[in-house]
Amino acid sequence: MTGDLLVILQIAGRRCALDALQVKSVIELGAVTPIPRAPHWIAGITALRSQALTVIDCRRAIGLSANGSDAAWPTDHRAAVVSDGGHSYALLVDGIEDITTAAGEVGQVPGGFGAEWTKVARGMIETMAGPALLMDLSALLTGPEAQRSEIEAAA
Amino acid sequence: MDDLLAEFIAETREMLEASGGELVAWEADPTDRARLDAIFRFVHTVKGNCGFFDFPRLAGLSHAAEDALADCRSGRRDPDPTLVSAVLAIIDRIAQMIDAIEAGEPFPEGGDDDLIAALDVSRETAPDSGSEGGLEGASEGSGPTLHAPAASLLASGGDEPGSAPARRADAAAQRTIRLPVELLDRVMSGVSDMVLARNDLAHRLRQAGTQPTIDGPFERLTTILSDVRDAITRMRMQRIETLFGALPRLVRDVAAECGKQVMVDLDGGDVELDREMIETIRDPLTHIIRNAIDHGIEAPSARLGQGKREIGLLAIAARQSGNTISIVISDDGRGLDEERIIAKAIATGLVAPQDRAGMSRDKVLNLIFEPGFSTAEAVSNVSGRGVGLDVVRQNLEKVGGSIKVTSRPGHGTTFTLQIPLTLSIIAGLTVEVAGHRFAIPQSYVEEIVQGTARALDLTRMGETALVTFRGQRVPCLMLDEVLALAQAGAAPAKEPTLVMLRLASGDLFALAVEGIHNHGDLVVKPLAPAVMKSGLYAGSTLLDDGQPVLLLDVANIAAQHALVSDTRARVLGADDDNAADHGDAGARAMLFTDFTGRRCAVRLELVQRIETAPTSAIDRSAARPRVVIDGLILPLIGLPDAPLAQARVRLLRLSDGACELLYAVREVEDAVELTEALSPVPEDPLAEAITLIGGAPATLIDAHELFARYGEPPVTAQRPRCTLPEGEWARAILAPLVTAAGYDIVPEAEADPSTIGILFEDVYEVAEALGRPLPPRIIRLRDQPDAPAGTDTIYRYDREALLAALAAEAAAVAAARTGEAA
Structure with a gap:
């Protein structure tokens, strides 16, 4: 991992990292059209040029805001655009900080990162800007329900 | 060629x-x-x-x-x-x-x-x-x-x-090249981006004010762009009609080969899909049709023996739901034989005999898609070795589609093909509800109805709502409730807009929305799987202003609300045509030709009966013609301006319950069923609609307007009354003449002052000489053709003079009566 470019994000007040190769761009988020009866962690869809992006609220997708209050975290007016399985998503986060290089390999921490975070994290990574939690994009995009059922299935 | x-x-x-x-x-x-x-x-x-x-x-x-x-x-x-x-x-x-x-x-x-x-x-x-x-x-x-x-x-x-003739390089009249589809996709999304960039630029130009040096080239850019966009769109899309066009012939030929009679019913030819997809489904469709005719539909004699119609029905319907096209091919043949399929599957080793018990009928039926499977006992020239169905499934699966079969023994087989449209342009309708906009594929939309809840007869049955549409109770879904957008306690809309949606299975339901925005071509893009899971949306699309909207998955929404019947219902419905005719008597009409030669129809409920009246019964002296039928004076319409040549005229007696009027027609054809769509004729107030009856257009008379204009309650006509002289001649010869002329014959005892007395001259003379009371109005008849001078008599065989005298007396009576009334 060392030397790989990472995008550093703030999600729910924590410093997280995404592989820069997975992030196609960072956009100014325009109007978001809500999707009635969609899972709560999907904020809606927005248009990027002629493409429709599914807007994911990362905090909710991790399963955090279920018990916390929404106002606890600021939301960046920018969003990271990622692509998974042929679909494009815009990730709604607290803030998009920087692009930096990894300064080590992905490692685990004794005691883990907490139930919600463990599901979506590949592990801790040292970067030039300090330690960050490296996110597993596909796990994040499946939402909290799927993660929960996976855990139950494993247990 | x-x-x-x-x-x-x-x-x-x-x-x-x-x-x-x-x-x-x-x-x-x-x-x-x-x-x-x-x-x-x-x-x-x-x-x-x-x-x-x-x-x-x-x-x-x-x-x-x-x-x-x-x-x-x-x-x-x-x-x-x-x-x-x-x-x-x-x-x-x-x-x-x-x-x-x-x-x-x-x-x-x-x-x-x-x-x-x-x-x-x-x-x-x-x-x-x-x-x-x-x-x-x-x-x-x-x-x-x-x-x-x-x-x-x-x-x-x-x-x-x-x-052998050398292959000619210039064989193709139109030069074509083959391109990878990805390249087309890239060009297409590039053009879409350009359109959005243009819209953005247009917006900024408007803000900046008029700048002639820029506006001209910008207009040109706009025109070019829309041309390019059209061309790109056409590059990929084709109406499924191009595929359907060849089917009737195919069905005819295959049926002829098999010695069967098959009627084909095509529906949904205007569904557009990718050229590539059309090519992909061409062979599968052909195979299924061949199989259906060869194996499914029985020989005419066998059909008759089972009480079916001699002619088999093959229905092929295409429907689009967002990014899926479903093509349903149903026949009303013998259906699939579960036992034979399983026996064959065991014989060919597809299924182990011990697994048989655990297999559902559905699973067994779908074995026919396994490679190397065929149940046909005789290998025919048409189909036969099971090459069709396994290849059909393979080809469809290759493009992400699917095929399944359902069948009822003796009733027919239905193949349902689902083909995805990764990129498609569909005609769509944008609707609004609770501040959100959604798109509905136009192909489902049967009609848009707007009106008050009362007019639509919107009723709540438990949790379900029903509306009355063309005399039919139709389930109605509230879009805001479906999408959980309804605000608690909000009063239901006073004037909902109903979008009537017809599903591929033929089921009809209404979707209540708050407003319709516009309709146009929508480029549908797939949605993220997490959103698709909700089952409500089929894709997303961008409006012209770049705003994304969701495309509703109409079929799935209906299915979630249990509004879909078995897809076979459509075919079975057609099978039971005759039964349906009696059940649905709501739309029958009397077909006739009026005096201008126009083919017209009037709803059958209005027609009391068909009258035949002598031309003499028509009174055209007033501004509006009247006719006397059964002692009633009724308004008469539909007469030509020129006098009638014939002695008798056919009249349709129409009634709205209180008023009656007669419609003069040249010829009454028949009572027919109104099956085709009614298209309104705004320019002719008397026409409700124009429709097809037996393949030819006919104008459906607007009964409301007709009665509003011409209807009037019938007036009992006082038929003039006469007394006749005694004697065989009067009873046998004079009475029919007088009656036919429209007079009632009363015995002398009932005579009143308005009664016209017809007397023989000799009787009159005697009575006058003896001073007997005489009726006030008298017509005297004489026996000799030549009138003696100075007498006011009529020769008894002088028909014209007699009728004229009667008419004159009757007029005098009428005049006297109106005089009294005044």
Whole structure:
């Protein structure tokens, strides 16, 4: 991992990292059209040029805001655009900080990162800007329900 | 050249090119099952298409090759090199024939039999040692010179390869190139981006104010862009009609081959889909149709025996739901035989006998899509070896589609093909509810109804809402409730807009929305799987202003609310046509031709009866003509301006319950069912709509307007009354005449002052001489033709004078009565 470019994000007040190769761009988020009866962690869809992006609220997708209050975290007016399985998503986060290089390999921490975070994290990574939690994009995009059922299935 | 023929040639040639590699590979390893299957499919398709086009030689060659290959596939024969060569020779011959057909040149006669004989179909691998001879013979031809026998076979057919017409490079009238679809996709999304950039620029230009130096070129850019966009769109999309167009002929021909009568019902031809998809489903569809006619629909005599109509029905309907197209092919034939399928599956080793008990009927039926499966007992020229269905499924799955079958024994079989549209442009309607906008595919929209809740007869039955649409109770979904957007306690809309949606299964339901925005072409893009899971949306699309909107998955929403009946309902409905006729008497009309020669219809409920009245009963003295029928004076419409030539006139007696009026018609045709769509005729207030009856247009009379204009309660006409003289002559001869002229005959005792007395002159003279009371109005008749001078009498056979006198007296009576009334 060392030397790989990472995008550093703030999600729910924590410093997280995404592989820069997975992030196609960072956009100014325009109007978001809500999707009635969609899972709560999907904020809606927005248009990027002629493409429709599914807007994911990362905090909710991790399963955090279920018990916390929404106002606890600021939301960046920018969003990271990622692509998974042929679909494009815009990730709604607290803030998009920087692009930096990894300064080590992905490692685990004794005691883990907490139930919600463990599901979506590949592990801790040292970067030039300090330690960050490296996110597993596909796990994040499946939402909290799927993660929960996976855990139950494993247990 | 015939389009279909050109397509056939192009397709065959394409397959020849594609199978070129397979042929070589098969030659190298004749036991390669996959190659064998590919070549088998090729000859099978050629055979099928030839039957369609009447190329008996091609059909003969391909049938022979297919037979031989089928034996190999079933293991009855080993694909030895001799066979390979013979098959290759046939394929080469097919290629030459195709070239000749395209060039429009006759192909030299003869030679086919040698090629077919070379296949030696009869020589099957026998389980005993007898097969060795064949194998030995084969080994002679093996080795690097394998293809040589093929060439020599062709030569021995009296037809050197060189003499075949050279393939003409300029064969195609329209130059075409093939492009990878990804490239098209890229161009298309690039153009979409350009349109959005243009819209953005337009917005900024408007803000900046008019700048003539920029506006001109900008307008030009806009025009060019919309042209390009149209062209790009057309590059990919094609109406499924192009595919459907060939089906009636195919059905007819296949049915004729099988000695069956089949009626085809096509629906949804305006659904557009990717050209590529059309090409993908062309063969599957053809195979299914052939199978349905060959195996599904019974022979006419068998059908009659089962109480079905002699003519089988094959219904093919296409519907679009977001990024899926479903094509439903239903027949009303004998249905699939579960037991035979399972027996066959066990025999071919597809299913272990012990697994039988655990298999549902559905699962059993879907075994027909397994490779190498066929239930047909006799191999026919039309279909037969199960090549169709396994290839059908493979081809569909290759593009992410699916196929399933449902069947009821004795009632028919329904194949449902689902084809995805990764990128499609559909006509859509944008609706609004609770501040959100959604798109609905236009193909579902039957009609948009707007009106007050009362007018729509919107009623709540438990949790379900019903509306009345054309006299039919239709379930109604509230879109805001479906999407959980309804605000608690909010009053239901006073004037909902209802979008009437018809599903592929034929079910109708209403979707209540708050408003309709516009409709136009929408580019549908797939949604993220997490959103698709909700089952409410089929895709997303961008409006012209760049705002994304969601496309509702109408079929799924209906299914979630249990509004979908079995897809077969449509066909069964058609099957029970006659029963439905009696049940649905809501739309019947009396068809007639009026005096202007116009073909008209009037709703049957209005027609009391058909009257025939003498022309003399028509009174045209007033501004509006009247007619006296059964002692009632009724308004009469529909008369020509010119006097009527005929003595009697046919009248439709229409009633709205209180008022009656008569419609004069030239000819009454029949009572008919209104089955076709009614299109309004705003320019003619008296016409409710124009519709098709028996294939010809007919104007449906607007009863409301008719009665508003002409209706009036009937007035009892006081028929003038007369008394007749006594005697046989008066009763037998005078009475009918007087009655026919519209007078009532009363006995003397009932005579009142308004009664006209008809007397013989001699009786009158006697009465006058004796001073007996005489009726106030008298017509005196005399016996002699020549009137004695000075007497006011009428010769008793002077019809004209008599009727005129009666009319004059009657008029005087009427005048006197109105005088009294005044």
